[in-house]
Amino acid sequence: MVTGIEKARGLGEPRTDAERVMAHHNVSREEAERWLSVYPVEKLLPERGAGAAQGMAAKTMDKGLETKVERLRTELETLRDEVYDRFRGARLSDWVLPEPGALIVNPERAKATPCKCFMYKGRDYCWSPGAIGMLKQEEE
Incomplete structure (x- = not known):
């Protein structure tokens, strides 16, 4: 009862x-x-x-979530500022390459991480976390 x-x-x-x-x-x-x-x-x-949690558990969860969101927001703002400072004056057309090719943004990271490759229209292309754009297999 x-x-x-x-x-x-x-x-x-x-x-x-x-x-x-x-x-x-x-x-x-x-x-x-x-x-x-x-x-x-x-x-x-x-x-x-x-x-969904209710009562005190929900308040604790909300506070933890708010803290995480604030931390991520701060991290994104810092990253944005670093990128803007590093590439000040760069235009979008500077990032778009007519032929497959890559702009190496972070040489250490590009060398440290293996390229990911795939085939498209009979040609092999690769990309790297340290580069913007595509590389041909032979440029890797």
Whole structure:
């Protein structure tokens, strides 16, 4: 039996599978029961307890998420400033090359990381994390 305190805390009796399907998919009881007769409940619903956190757990999660977003925002702004300072005055046309070729942006990274290659229209092309643009296989 559920007491008044448990109800106030939202700790009532667990929902049946049909009630969970109804709430999750916003369908009638008949539709939910029909679906459950065809599909197992695991296919129709996420795992129990996978919902959004509530109460104090949600506040803790939100604070952690806000901190992470702020850290990423700061990192992106710093990276943007470094790129703008390094390539001040560069135009978009400076980055677009008429033939496959690459502008080496970070020589150390280009040498340290292996090129990723693929074939396109019968020709082999490669790219590197340290370069902007494509290299022909023989330029690698």
